[in-house]
Amino acid sequence: xxxxxxSINPKTWLVLGLSAVPLALISLDIGARAVLLxxxxxxxxxxxxLHAYGRYVLLGVGPVAVTAFCIQAxxxxxxxxxxxxxxxxxxxxxxxxxxxxxxxATLGLQILNFGTACAIAFLPVSAGELRWALTxxxxxxxxxYLLVTSMNAPVLLSRYVGLxxxxxxxxxLDDSTVFSRSKLALTSIGTLINLILLEHEDRAQSLExxxxxxxxERVFLRTYPDTQLQRVLRWIVGAxxxxxxxxxxxx
Amino acid sequence: MASRTTSGQRLASSEAGLGNHSTxxxxxxxxxxxxxxxxxxxxxxxxxSHQGQQEATxxxxxxxxxxxxxxxxxxxxxxxxxxxxxxxxxLIPFAAxxxxxxxxxxxxxxxxxYLDTIATxxxxxLAGPAAGAMTGALTNIAWGxxxxxxxxxxxxxxxxxxxxAGYAARAGFFQRWWKALIAGAFVGVIAGFVGAPVAAYVYxxxxxxxxxxxxATLQATGQSLFAATTLQSVLSDTxxxxxxxxxVWVLGRGIPQRVKDRFSTTR
Amino acid sequence: MRHxxxxxxxxxxxxxxEFLAEHPEALVLQANPYxxxxxxxxxxxxxxxYGVELTASNRDAxxxxxxxVSEKLGITYLLGKHPLGLSGGQTQLVxxxxxxxxKSTALFLENPLVGLDASARxxxxxxxxxxxxxxxxxxxxxxxxxxxxxxxxxxxxxxxHVLADQQSIKWRLAxxxxxxxxxxxxxxxxxWSKRTGQTxxxxxxxxxxxxxxxxxxxxxxxxxSTLLKTLAGIAKPKSGRVRVGEQDVARTxxxxxxxxxxxxxxxxxxxxxxxxxxxxxxxxxxxxxxxxRQLLQSFDLESSAAENPYDLSNSAQQLLAVxxxxxxxxxxxxxxxxxxxxxxxxxxxxxxxxxxxTQAGGVLxxxxxxxxxxxxxxxxxxxxx
Numbered sequence: 001x002x003x004x005x006x007s008i009n010p011k012t013w014l015v016l017g018l019s020a021v022p023l024a025l026i027s028l029d030i031g032a033r034a035v036l037l038x039x040x041x042x043x044x045x046x047x048x049x050l051h052a053y054g055r056y057v058l059l060g061v062g063p064v065a066v067t068a069f070c071i072q073a074x075x076x077x078x079x080x081x082x083x084x085x086x087x088x089x090x091x092x093x094x095x096x097x098x099x100x101x102x103x104x105a106t107l108g109l110q111i112l113n114f115g116t117a118c119a120i121a122f123l124p125v126s127a128g129e130l131r132w133a134l135t136x137x138x139x140x141x142x143x144x145y146l147l148v149t150s151m152n153a154p155v156l157l158s159r160y161v162g163l164x165x166x167x168x169x170x171x172x173l174d175d176s177t178v179f180s181r182s183k184l185a186l187t188s189i190g191t192l193i194n195l196i197l198l199e200h201e202d203r204a205q206s207l208e209x210x211x212x213x214x215x216x217e218r219v220f221l222r223t224y225p226d227t228q229l230q231r232v233l234r235w236i237v238g239a240x241x242x243x244x245x246x247x248x249x250x251x
Numbered sequence: 252m253a254s255r256t257t258s259g260q261r262l263a264s265s266e267a268g269l270g271n272h273s274t275x276x277x278x279x280x281x282x283x284x285x286x287x288x289x290x291x292x293x294x295x296x297x298x299x300s301h302q303g304q305q306e307a308t309x310x311x312x313x314x315x316x317x318x319x320x321x322x323x324x325x326x327x328x329x330x331x332x333x334x335x336x337x338x339x340x341x342l343i344p345f346a347a348x349x350x351x352x353x354x355x356x357x358x359x360x361x362x363x364x365y366l367d368t369i370a371t372x373x374x375x376x377l378a379g380p381a382a383g384a385m386t387g388a389l390t391n392i393a394w395g396x397x398x399x400x401x402x403x404x405x406x407x408x409x410x411x412x413x414x415x416a417g418y419a420a421r422a423g424f425f426q427r428w429w430k431a432l433i434a435g436a437f438v439g440v441i442a443g444f445v446g447a448p449v450a451a452y453v454y455x456x457x458x459x460x461x462x463x464x465x466x467a468t469l470q471a472t473g474q475s476l477f478a479a480t481t482l483q484s485v486l487s488d489t490x491x492x493x494x495x496x497x498x499v500w501v502l503g504r505g506i507p508q509r510v511k512d513r514f515s516t517t518r
Numbered sequence: 519m520r521h522x523x524x525x526x527x528x529x530x531x532x533x534x535x536e537f538l539a540e541h542p543e544a545l546v547l548q549a550n551p552y553x554x555x556x557x558x559x560x561x562x563x564x565x566x567x568y569g570v571e572l573t574a575s576n577r578d579a580x581x582x583x584x585x586x587v588s589e590k591l592g593i594t595y596l597l598g599k600h601p602l603g604l605s606g607g608q609t610q611l612v613x614x615x616x617x618x619x620x621k622s623t624a625l626f627l628e629n630p631l632v633g634l635d636a637s638a639r640x641x642x643x644x645x646x647x648x649x650x651x652x653x654x655x656x657x658x659x660x661x662x663x664x665x666x667x668x669x670x671x672x673x674x675x676x677x678x679h680v681l682a683d684q685q686s687i688k689w690r691l692a693x694x695x696x697x698x699x700x701x702x703x704x705x706x707x708x709x710w711s712k713r714t715g716q717t718x719x720x721x722x723x724x725x726x727x728x729x730x731x732x733x734x735x736x737x738x739x740x741x742x743s744t745l746l747k748t749l750a751g752i753a754k755p756k757s758g759r760v761r762v763g764e765q766d767v768a769r770t771x772x773x774x775x776x777x778x779x780x781x782x783x784x785x786x787x788x789x790x791x792x793x794x795x796x797x798x799x800x801x802x803x804x805x806x807x808x809x810x811r812q813l814l815q816s817f818d819l820e821s822s823a824a825e826n827p828y829d830l831s832n833s834a835q836q837l838l839a840v841x842x843x844x845x846x847x848x849x850x851x852x853x854x855x856x857x858x859x860x861x862x863x864x865x866x867x868x869x870x871x872x873x874x875x876t877q878a879g880g881v882l883x884x885x886x887x888x889x890x891x892x893x894x895x896x897x898x899x900x901x902x903x
Contacts, residue, residue, distance in 0.1 A: 056398065070457070071455060128559055128564055131559075146328075148558050150348055150351075152602055154348045155602040156602045157345070169752055170752055171846075190501075194506060198507065198510060201338045202550050203553040205546060211573075248315060
């Protein structure tokens with residue numbers, strides 16, 4: 001039996017990623033964290049989402065990790081091995097220290113590990129797949145709506161933003177200065193909010209008629225591959241995740 | 252001359268509190284209380300057990316902290332999900348998406364604010380504390396699901412902001428711009444305290460370039476990471492939430508009458 | 519017994535309430551197409567199926583009923599697309615498919631044909647014809663003969679709205695001809711569309727003299743709207759140029775452009791930029807308050823000057839969009855489907871003003887499949903294929 005990324009069930013991705021989150025957050029030394037990061041990135045690469053992961057790191061966890069590292073590198077409290085020092089005033093004392101760099105790197109790796117674990121759970125899983133998995137796990141249908149639709153909502157918003165932006169250009173509204181651009185941006189937010197407020201009752205009526213709040217088994221158009229091996233794997237990995245949580249709290 | 256508004260264009264049936272399950276069960280109440288307690292305990296535990304300790308040993312804090320805040324927020328969501336009318340539930344993902352888009356844009360711009368709670372505060376203002384809390388928590392979770400997972404541990408704090416915005420609206424704080432400003436600053440102080448442990452122990456104070464520099468500077472004066480982050484967090488959040496409440500006050504004035512008629516705070 | 523099919527014209531509140539009281543189980547489709555998309559699905563196919571997931575006996579039966587309805591509405595080509603990335607007309611068709619897939623015994627459709635082109639409209643009407651249940655639908659705008667023919671009964675409200683005295687407006691405009699030379703128009707780019715970069719129209723050459731009006735016609739997707747946007751300088755052509763008088767539209771600054779050519783697009787609700795009708799008419803490049811007030815007067819909107827534009831009826835919003843496009847005193851007025859949701863009275867107002875605009879030397883370009891409008895404004899027809 002061949003296992004490739006296309007035969008992985010969405011539930012397996014979710015369990016894998018979510019179980020890795022506590023592992024990313026427990027107390028590990030710098031070496032162990034580096035190894036964990038490499039392992040997690042390998043899993044992301046195997047899922048075929050390395051490109052999306054790059055963007056994800058660049059926009060989200062990356063800057064946070066780098067800033068956290070920099071802060072500790074230059075201003076770690078209790079530094080002993082000091083490489084460089086800068087004291088602009090008597091009470092300010094920036095010190096580039098070995099301890100700071102190490103602690104900063106540990107923190108940075110913790111942040112990257114956390115982000116990468118989340119990436120494993122969510123990047124390979126589309127909104128529709130997430131809905132299927134959560135429905136299968138019998139989560140409340142309203143919660144599923146909230147989670148899944150907020151993944152899709154930016155698509156509709158970007159459409160509305162495009163329309164509003166076009167109107168502004170059509171009407172010849174000034175966008176030459178930073179001030180006028182921010183004013184336009186604020187107007188756009190107001191318009192966006194009004195548009196979603198105007199349609200929410202219709203949206204709710206449509207959802208209610210189509211059975212959002214009705215209980216029962218749902219038939220899905222799509223089927224997702226699953227195997228006995230994956231089912232067992234999910235239980236084992238999930239149990240390990242919970243054990244990590246308990247261990248992390250007790251330690 | 253006849254008025255040109257659409258006073259009566261809607262169907263009567265759609266106005267009658269669509270899908271309003273206002274039956275609060277004991278179970279839901281218990282979930283909400285446990286969720287809130289869990290968050291309070293988590294915060295208190297972080298504060299008491301680790302303050303003053305050397306930073307290098309703080310590695311044991313991150314996991315229980317994230318877990319406590321996240322499960323707390325989740326329990327609050329579950330406890331309130333049936334109480335909120337379906338028409339508001341339908342609205343929340345789109346409000347969350349506005350927060351996400353805005354927060355992401357402002358986050359990478361040089362503006363030293365977050366502005367990722369505008370829709371949260373607005374929904375709190377229009378639809379009440381529970382809906383506000385739900386929007387806040389969902390924003391951060393969905394943000395994590397799509398672009399930026401660093402926001403997930405702040406879900407509890409975001410829920411608190413929506414909740415407080417709802418109470419502020421009920422107390423009439425959105426009637427005057429300066430009242431909104433004061434309420435916003437006050438909410439900001441609380442949000443700053445609540446968010447600080449996560450910012451410190453999970454992210455080492457590195458939530459942004461501007462805020463990070465403040466943390467670094469404060470640390471350089473000899474403050475601990477937690478103290479430095481708390482100071483920075485309270486400062487930034489106070490300014491940010493004051494700005495957000497003011498923006499919501501402005502936006503509130505532009506909301507069409509037919510929308511205002513649906514909500515008790517603006518009717 | 520044959521099922522009733524009732525058409526409600528105008529507001530018709532009583533008829534609606536009566537129908538829904540009589541059929542509490544009736545499904546209702548509201549007029550806003552985007553609000554009928556759940557946001558829960560990755561594809562149009564899943565979106566349509568969502569309403570029957572709980573009642574379908576098995577996957578194959580469900581797929582079959584989804585495909586059946588989609589085929590009848592001519593949207594099988596959309597089934598694999600993302601449901602939130604569709605155009606207004608396509609979204610309306612998906613919403614219709616979603617509600618017709620649920621086999622309900624009674625159905626109320628609010629303005630179901632808005633935004634549909636001739637062939638889509640025929641398909642939707644045929645589906646309504648075949649529907650086995652009590653059906654009521656509304657149309658607040660002008661109604662077609664085919665729509666009347668389908669109805670077993672028509673509830674028509676007597677309009678009390680009196681047509682305001684059409685004051686002779688003193689148009690401000692510098693008459694100039696619109697000339698488009700050898701335009702090559704690309705398919706509009708959108709994130710969800712993989713067809714970007716392809717050519718939609720090529721070799722478009724147009725000349726419209728002052729005082730003349732031109733109608734662009736063609737099916738949905740033939741490029742009417744995109745061509746209008748290109749003429750108005752909002753979309754960039756791949757090659758060729760557009761001039762108003764001696765001035766090149768693409769090279770004119772954003773602030774100055776609306777004085778040459780000004781465009782009002784479809785779906786007026788998405789064009790509102792301010793919080794009152796007064797402010798809306800003076801937003802951006804406008805000729806000032808006095809001219810704005812004159813325009814509001816002649817468009818019969820003055821009584822609503824202080825109101826929020828979102829609180830206006832669809833018909834009034836549409837008129838406001840045209841008034842706003844005129845507020846910059848353009849030489850060329852470009853309108854995309856300006857009559858789609860107009861009430862019969864507002865339609866008369868619009869036609870009167872458009873004719874007065876061209877008599878004063880203005881150039882009018884209209885994208886529309888409303889043959890009555892094209893006749894009433896004496897437009898030369900330019901068909902896109």
